Amino acid sequence: MAESSELLNDAERQALYELDLEEEEEENNRAYAAAASVTTADYQLSANYASSSTPNDTVAILAGPSLSGLTSGAEALSCQAQDARKERFNRHACFGVHKQNLLLQDLKRHLIYLLLGLGGLALGFTALSGLIAHSMRSTVVPYVVTVDKHGVVLNEGTLPSLSSNQDLPASVITSQLCEFVRNVRLITKDNEIQHQAILQAYAFVLPNSELAQELSTYYRNHNPFTLAQKQTVTIEIANVINVGEHTLQIDWVEHLHSADPLINRQEDQERKLRALLTYSIEDAAQQDTESILLNPLNIYIHTFIVTDVIA
Numbered sequence: 572m573a574e575s576s577e578l579l580n581d582a583e584r585q586a587l588y589e590l591d592l593e594e595e596e597e598e599n600n601r602a603y604a605a606a607a608s609v610t611t612a613d614y615q616l617s618a619n620y621a622s623s624s625t626p627n628d629t630v631a632i633l634a635g636p637s638l639s640g641l642t643s644g645a646e647a648l649s650c651q652a653q654d655a656r657k658e659r660f661n662r663h664a665c666f667g668v669h670k671q672n673l674l675l676q677d678l679k680r681h682l683i684y685l686l687l688g689l690g691g692l693a694l695g696f697t698a699l700s701g702l703i704a705h706s707m708r709s710t711v712v713p714y715v716v717t718v719d720k721h722g723v724v725l726n727e728g729t730l731p732s733l734s735s736n737q738d739l740p741a742s743v744i745t746s747q748l749c750e751f752v753r754n755v756r757l758i759t760k761d762n763e764i765q766h767q768a769i770l771q772a773y774a775f776v777l778p779n780s781e782l783a784q785e786l787s788t789y790y791r792n793h794n795p796f797t798l799a800q801k802q803t804v805t806i807e808i809a810n811v812i813n814v815g816e817h818t819l820q821i822d823w824v825e826h827l828h829s830a831d832p833l834i835n836r837q838e839d840q841e842r843k844l845r846a847l848l849t850y851s852i853e854d855a856a857q858q859d860t861e862s863i864l865l866n867p868l869n870i871y872i873h874t875f876i877v878t879d880v881i882a
Contacts, residue, residue: 713867717746739852739868741813747870748819748848749808751775755786755875756825756844758795758804765795774865775872777853782875803828809843818849822880843880849873 717726754768769790776783798804810822825842850872 713863715743715867717742739870743868744850744870745811745819747775747868748850748872749811749821749823751848751872751875752808752821752823752846753806755789756804756806756823758798758802760799760803760830762796765799769795771865774862775870777871777873780873782873785875799830801830803830814847817851818847821846821848845878845880847874847876 712729714729715727716724718724751772754772757765757768759765759768772786773783776786805826805828807824807826808821809824810820812820812822814820822843822845825844827840827842850870853869853871
């Protein structure tokens with residue numbers, strides 16, 4: 572039977588098995604019949620010897636070897652029939668070694684298909700994981716613009732991605748920290764500008780940090796929307812000193828303007844303040860799009876201590 576042929580069903584297998592039994596029985600019958608015919612001939616020969624004048628001892632001597640040879644011949648024929656049946660059994664497609672070979676070939680074929688399927692699944696999951704990881708990466712490129720006090724653009728351009736162990740130019744860090752001071756201390760009648768300033772201030776503070784709690788307490792005690800009904804405050808940066816690594820001292824002047832138009836502008840007050848700030852540059856991997864737009868350089872302030880300057 573060819574390798575591509577399928578195994579027989581149970582009914583056909585049973586029929587072939589019964590056919591083999593019948594063939595075996597016929598061969599055994601033929602062997603026994605041959606042995607019986609030879610035995611009958613020998614018996615007649617023995618009878619002839621017995622009726623003759625030959626002594627009984629001679630007949631026994633002649634008949635003994637003859638009967639033994641006939642019995643051995645019958646046993647040999649029976650063994651040959653059994654060997655032939657075993658050989659047919661092993662060659663048959665439904666039994667024996669050939670059946671085992673077919674089963675092994677079928678198992679190998681199914682294992683190959685299974686391995687190919689598992690390999691395809693692994694490749695698909697790998698590609699899907701890479702696609703998800705790529706989609707989660709931020710595609711926003713920080714763009715920095717430096718302007719002077721008149722709004723004239725001094726420098727502009729994109730920044731490469733920075734990790735926490737890389738340093739930004741000192742002028743860029745100073746500009747960002749001064750902007751934080753302006754946003755925190757600003758008081759204006761324009762609610763939209765005031766709201767944007769508060770968002771910018773919180774963007775430079777890590778969530779749930781001690782400084783974030785202090786900033787929330789400051790806004791509760793000095794609500795800029797309520798204070799703007801009486802006076803407004805503008806900020807003028809006076810001086811910036813680099814005290815140490817990741818530490819700056821910023822001096823500024825606050826101009827307090829009365830909200831009452833009848834009060835002379837010359838009566839506006841000034842207040843000199845100083846702040847000590849410590850900061851760090853954090854990794855941008857966990858930032859969302861809104862945080863990147865508000866704080867593209869990932870500069871976070873940890874301490875903000877404000878004191879009055881007595882001149």
